[in-house]
Amino acid sequence: MKKFTLFTPGPAEVPPRVLKVMSEPIIHHRSQDFREIFFEVREKLKKLFKTKQDVIVFASSGTGAMEAAVVNFFSKGDKALVINGGKFGERWSNICKAYGLEVEEIVVPWGEAVDPEDVRKALEKDGKIKGVFIQACETSTGVEHPVRDVAKVVREKKGDDALFVVDGITGVAVFDINMDGWDIDILLTGSQKALMLPPGLAMISASERAMKFMEKSDLPKFYFSIKKEMKSQKEGETAWTPAISLIKGLRESLRMIIDEEGLENVFERHKRLASILRGMVEGLGLRIYAKRPAAGLTTIEIDNAEEKRKKMRELGAWVAGGQDKLKGKIIRIAHMGYYTEGDMIYVGNVLKYVVQNSGK
Amino acid sequence: MKKFTLFTPGPAEVPPRVLKVMSEPIIHHRSQDFREIFFEVREKLKKLFKTKQDVIVFASSGTGAMEAAVVNFFSKGDKALVINGGKFGERWSNICKAYGLEVEEIVVPWGEAVDPEDVRKALEKDGKIKGVFIQACETSTGVEHPVRDVAKVVREKKGDDALFVVDGITGVAVFDINMDGWDIDILLTGSQKALMLPPGLAMISASERAMKFMEKSDLPKFYFSIKKEMKSQKEGETAWTPAISLIKGLRESLRMIIDEEGLENVFERHKRLASILRGMVEGLGLRIYAKRPAAGLTTIEIDNAEEKRKKMRELGAWVAGGQDKLKGKIIRIAHMGYYTEGDMIYVGNVLKYVVQNSGK
Numbered sequence: 026m027k028k029f030t031l032f033t034p035g036p037a038e039v040p041p042r043v044l045k046v047m048s049e050p051i052i053h054h055r056s057q058d059f060r061e062i063f064f065e066v067r068e069k070l071k072k073l074f075k076t077k078q079d080v081i082v083f084a085s086s087g088t089g090a091m092e093a094a095v096v097n098f099f100s101k102g103d104k105a106l107v108i109n110g111g112k113f114g115e116r117w118s119n120i121c122k123a124y125g126l127e128v129e130e131i132v133v134p135w136g137e138a139v140d141p142e143d144v145r146k147a148l149e150k151d152g153k154i155k156g157v158f159i160q161a162c163e164t165s166t167g168v169e170h171p172v173r174d175v176a177k178v179v180r181e182k183k184g185d186d187a188l189f190v191v192d193g194i195t196g197v198a199v200f201d202i203n204m205d206g207w208d209i210d211i212l213l214t215g216s217q218k219a220l221m222l223p224p225g226l227a228m229i230s231a232s233e234r235a236m237k238f239m240e241k242s243d244l245p246k247f248y249f250s251i252k253k254e255m256k257s258q259k260e261g262e263t264a265w266t267p268a269i270s271l272i273k274g275l276r277e278s279l280r281m282i283i284d285e286e287g288l289e290n291v292f293e294r295h296k297r298l299a300s301i302l303r304g305m306v307e308g309l310g311l312r313i314y315a316k317r318p319a320a321g322l323t324t325i326e327i328d329n330a331e332e333k334r335k336k337m338r339e340l341g342a343w344v345a346g347g348q349d350k351l352k353g354k355i356i357r358i359a360h361m362g363y364y365t366e367g368d369m370i371y372v373g374n375v376l377k378y379v380v381q382n383s384g385k
Numbered sequence: 386m387k388k389f390t391l392f393t394p395g396p397a398e399v400p401p402r403v404l405k406v407m408s409e410p411i412i413h414h415r416s417q418d419f420r421e422i423f424f425e426v427r428e429k430l431k432k433l434f435k436t437k438q439d440v441i442v443f444a445s446s447g448t449g450a451m452e453a454a455v456v457n458f459f460s461k462g463d464k465a466l467v468i469n470g471g472k473f474g475e476r477w478s479n480i481c482k483a484y485g486l487e488v489e490e491i492v493v494p495w496g497e498a499v500d501p502e503d504v505r506k507a508l509e510k511d512g513k514i515k516g517v518f519i520q521a522c523e524t525s526t527g528v529e530h531p532v533r534d535v536a537k538v539v540r541e542k543k544g545d546d547a548l549f550v551v552d553g554i555t556g557v558a559v560f561d562i563n564m565d566g567w568d569i570d571i572l573l574t575g576s577q578k579a580l581m582l583p584p585g586l587a588m589i590s591a592s593e594r595a596m597k598f599m600e601k602s603d604l605p606k607f608y609f610s611i612k613k614e615m616k617s618q619k620e621g622e623t624a625w626t627p628a629i630s631l632i633k634g635l636r637e638s639l640r641m642i643i644d645e646e647g648l649e650n651v652f653e654r655h656k657r658l659a660s661i662l663r664g665m666v667e668g669l670g671l672r673i674y675a676k677r678p679a680a681g682l683t684t685i686e687i688d689n690a691e692e693k694r695k696k697m698r699e700l701g702a703w704v705a706g707g708q709d710k711l712k713g714k715i716i717r718i719a720h721m722g723y724y725t726e727g728d729m730i731y732v733g734n735v736l737k738y739v740v741q742n743s744g745k
Contacts, residue, residue, distance in 0.1 A: 033413045036629060047630065048408035051583050053393045053703060084585050085608065086444050088625040092608045123607040217626060223411050225444050225585045225628030245605065247483040248445065248452045265448040266577060268585030268628070269396060270407065343413060 029338070032372050033345040034164050034195060034322045034359040036217040036224055039274075040281065043221055047274040054269055060261030062276050067258065069279035070228055073197060073288065074212055076204040080230040081254045082275075084268040087194040087215030090227035092120055093249040094158075094190050094211045098231070098238040101125040103155040106147055108139045108175070111165035112348050113192060117158040124244050129154065135351065136166050136324075138317035141174040148182040155238075156188045161196025165348045167315035167324030167357060169200065176207045188235050194218060197228075198282060199321035199361040200292050210235040216271060219291070219321065219361040221278040226271045295320040298360040298369050305373035309380055314355045321361035325376075330356050333379050342375040389698070392732050393705040394524050394555060394682045394719040396577040396584055399634075400641065403581055407634040414629055420621030422636050427618065429639035430588055433557060433648065434572055436564040440590040441614045442635075444628040447554040447575030450587035452480055453609040454518075454550050454571045458591070458598040461485040463515040466507055468499045468535070471525035472708050473552060477518040484604050489514065495526050495711065496684075498677040501534040508542040515598075516548045521556025525708045527675035527684030527717060529560065536567045548595050554578060557588075558642055559681035559721040560652050570595040576631060579651070579681065579721040581638040586631045655680040658720040658729050665733035669740055674715045681721035685736075690716050693739050702735040 031038050052058045070080035083089050099105070105121045108114055110133030118128045131147055133139045139159070148154055157179050162169050172191055179189040188210035196202050197212065198219035204212045209232070216226035231239065231251065239252065253264040282291055299320045303313055306325055314324035324347075327333055331353050334346045347355040358372055391398050412418045430440035443449050459465070465481045468474055470493030478488045491507055493499045499519070508514055517539050522529050532551055539549040548570035556562050557572065558579035564572045569592070576586035591599065591611065599612065613624040642651055659680045663673055666685055674684035684707075687693055691713050694706045707715040718732055 029410075031411060031413060035626060036411045036413060039411050044408040044410070048404040050389075050404070051391060051396045051399050051577075053391060053396060053705070054584075055705075084444070084446050085449070086625040086627070089445070089608045120607050123610075124605045215626070217411075223628065223630035224414075224626040225631060245484045247480050248449045249608070250483075266395060266446040266575070266584040268446075268583065268631075270583035270630075271585060271628075345413070345415075 029341045029343045030368065030371070031343045032358045032360070033343060034218070034357055035215070037221065037359050037361060038363040039221055039223060040278070040363045043274045043277045046277045047270045049273065051269055054267050055262060059269065062273060063261045066272060066276050066279060069283045072283050073279065074204045074230050075202070075206060076212070076230050078230045078232060079255055079258065080228050081251055081258055082263065082267065082272065083227045083229070083249065083254070084225065084265065085227050086224055087213065087227050088116065089249060090213035090215065090229040091116060091192060093229055093251055094213055095120050095124055095126065096244040096246040096249060097251040098188055098211065098235050098242055099126055099156055100241065100243040102127060104129060104151065104153045106131065106144070106154045106157045108133060108144070108157070108159045108170065110137060110139060110168060110170070111135055111163040113160050113163055113165060117192070121158070136168065136314050136316055138168050138170050139175065141171055141178045144175050145178045145182060148179070154183070154187055156190055158190045160192045161202055162199065162319035162321055164195045164322065165351065167319055167322050168317050169319035172202060172209070173207050176209055180208050185234055188238055195319065195321045195361065198288070198291060199295055200319065204230060216275065220275065221281070221362040222271060222274045225268050226275060292320070295361060297366065298364055299323060301366055301369040302358060302360060302373050305377065309377055322357055322359040324355050324357050326355055329383070330354055333383060336379045337375050340375050340378070342372045344372070389701045389703045390728065390731070391703045392718045392720070393703055394578070394717055395575070397579070397581065397719050397721060398723040399581055399583060400638070400723045403634045403637045406637045407630045409633065411629055414627050415622060419629065422633060423621045426632060426636050426639060429643045432643050433639065434564045434590050435562070435566060436572070436590050438590045438592060439615055439618065440588050441611055441618055442623065442627065442632065443587045443589070443609065443614070444585065444625070445587050446584055447573065447587050448476065449609060450573035450575065450589040451476060451552060453589055453611055454573055455480050455484055455486065456602070456604040456606040456609060457611040458548055458571065458595050458602050459486055459516055460601065460603040462487060464489060464511065464513045466491065466504070466514045466517045468493060468504070468517070468519045468530065470497060470499060470528060470530070471495055471523035473520050473523055473525060477552070481518070496528065496674050496676055498528050498530050499535065501531055501538045504535050505538045505542060508538070514543070514547055516550055518550045519552065521551055521553045521562055522559065522679035522681055524555045524682065525711065527679055527682050528677050529679035532562060532569070533567050536569055540568050545594055548598055555679065555681045555721060558648070558651060559655055560679065564590060576635065580635065581641070581722040582631060582634045585628050586635060652680070655721060657726065658724055659683060661726055661729040662718060662720060662733050665737065669737055671740070682717055682719040684715050684717050686715055689743070690714055693743060696739045697735050700735050700738070702732045704732070
């Protein structure tokens with residue numbers, strides 16, 4: 026029997042009703058039928074991002090939207106300040122470098138959050154920085170960066186001369202990220218986390234300030250051209266063939282999040298789930314790895330992590346291990362999206378069972 | 386009641402058993418469970434492309450793979466010869482230009498196929514051409530280009546000095562395209578045509594010759610980096626999070642095509658379907674628009690095409706209209722993938738009913 030519950034930080038669990046709409050017959054995308062779905066999705070995505078701007082949908086993984094955040098707004102030789110506190114911070118640097126940006130990094134020790142004062146110092150030291158790149162949550166370590174405080178620093182020091190770019194892949198729909206309210210320039214996310222969908226969709230939105238950068242950007246782009254997509258998506262279509270079944274699923278999950286549970290209630294639930302699970306973890310004498318843990322996942326320091334992860338998987342709780350230098354040192358348990366308090370009691374007790382029945 | 390059958394040239398019908406596997410609970414992609422699925426997909430994709438090379442899967446629409454075909458193998462300033470006989474030929478030019486290639490076009494009148502001798506002349510006239518770009522089937526007109534003959538010309542004139550790049554989005558799994566046998570350098574396709582899946586996946590393969598071009602390519606790339614994907618996909622993983630549900634669906638549809646019906650039988654069926662439908666169309670006194678019609682779709686010249694398309698849609702036969710300058714002048718009926726002889730009798734008679742009951 027292969028029964029399991031996914032507690033991996035992407036993909037995460039997909040509700041049966043979302044799976045169901047994705048198994049309905051496919052419709053054609055240049056049609057009123059599709060436009061009705063897509064207009065509803067667009068309206069709800071604005072509420073999700075807390076923005077008046079368009080939220081653009083790509084058929085890609087979240088990394089595609091990260092690339093879009095670079096190639097649409099910057100130019101060759103532009104200076105980027107990347108907050109690198111893990112595998113996904115690294116990815117910002119790699120994308121920027123692939124497109125010829127000059128990268129300055131604030132290297133944050135894994136497991137820690139960036140100090141906004143370090144961002145201030147970096148911006149004071151180098152006046153030419155055009156973009157500041159961060160993760161709302163660094164999924165490899167489970168840390169939440171102080172996005173709101175960093176946003177303030179960027180605006181104070183740079184005004185309209187730099188963009189603040191936030192990877193919200195494990196942040197949007199997990200905890201509060203207020204794009205317009207906090208003056209974030211570019212916010213993006215992916216489908217397979219708190220949006221409770223399979224992977225294959227990414228979403229991105231850009232401020233008025235970013236739109237001005239877009240006019241000057243000289244980096245090549247085609248598939249991820251936001252200008253092309255904006256023109257089409259305002260009309261309820263997409264520039265290229267959209268991932269129709271996933272967009273139908275997205276409408277369903279946005280109805281659950283925005284209309285039924287309510288976004289603020291979703292945030293509160295994630296906090297409760299994190300608190301329940303972390304209480305259990307600490308009760309076992311284990312340490313939370315992240316110094317400033319995000320609400321979407323719990324990272325746990327544990328001996329023989331790979332062995333314990335495998336045992337948990339055998340018992341039905343599919344959790345993730347550590348990546349790169351954290352491999353074998355931590356396990357990561359996701360609780361963003363389709364999870365209840367009961368799920369936390371389940372996964373916490375599977376962890377307890379494995380710890381108590383382990384050789385070490 | 387909203388009953389319909391899709392006869393649009395992408396997306397096309399998806400078999401219920403494929404929809405069903407895509408509605409199963411999502412699994413994590415860094416796991417043995419996923420690797421088993423993906424290795425099976427990889428083996429079957431080689432058979433589908435008729436190649437010994439790796440076939441790489443992207444989470445994107447087919448246009449993403451077209452971009453990958455440019456950015457991974459060419460360099461800024463390279464000369465491209467594009468065979469432009471419709472909307473998708475145009476797209477090759479647009480992608481090449483977006484990345485700084487110099488584009489020479491063979492403009493083929495819409496509705497016609499390219500003459501391989503014109504390719505020969507173009508290659509003789511300009512010795513610097515590094516890539517020849519074509520569609521196996523130009524979906525906007527329903528024309529099949531003579532890919533095999535053009536491949537011969539390219540190799541005769543250019544040897545190892547140029548790549549022959551084939552967009553097989555409405556060709557692969559529709560009619561014979563023999564990548565290794567015909568010495569095609571780059572072949573690509575998308576999920577939402579004869580592969581009987583929703584949109585959201587693209588596949589691409591490259592010859593040994595193309596791999597040498599890849600080493601010298603200086604165009605920027607990240608999400609669509611074939612080098613990165615090759616490294617991961619050989620291990621049964623993907624560089625970025627894959628569209629897991631669509632890949633599960635792909636395994637199912639490849640089992641149907643490769644193992645159950647057999648690829649050559651699929652090709653024969655498409656020919657029969659085209660023949661049945663075209664017989665009915667001509668029996669109505671209507672003309673086939675494409676001078677060299679591809680087996681995957683039938684394009685029909687018809688007065689008041691938009692009105693007739695809408696009436697057919699109301700009756701349950703969801704066909705497509707013309708694009709750009711063909712809007713209002715043709716309808717397009719797809720029969721690639723999940724279609725039977727009975728479906729042709731159905732759609733042909735809906736067309737007959739609409740024609741005979743139309744004001745004009």
